[in-house]
Amino acid sequence: MADPIPLRPRRPCPICGKPSTQKQHPFCSGRCAQIDLHRWLGGSYAIPATVAEEEDQPPA
Numbered sequence: 001m002a003d004p005i006p007l008r009p010r011r012p013c014p015i016c017g018k019p020s021t022q023k024q025h026p027f028c029s030g031r032c033a034q035i036d037l038h039r040w041l042g043g044s045y046a047i048p049a050t051v052a053e054e055e056d057q058p059p060a
């Protein structure tokens with residue numbers, strides 16, 4: 001049985017996989033948006049300590 005399909009299928013947060021929010025789309029929170037931003041700007045090892053604790057993914 002499939003669940004009803006919403007008008008816009010929500011994609012999960014690309015950072016942590018949680019459901020994204022409209023406010024922070026496509027992320028689930030400002031924190032994840034910051035993580036993504038820093039990944040783009042500073043490379044893979046420039047993530048601030050304030051968000052590093054949320055890193056739950058193995059190194060690529």
Ligand SMILES: [Zn+2]
Pocket residue numbers: 013014015016017018027028029032
């Ligand atoms: Zn997230």
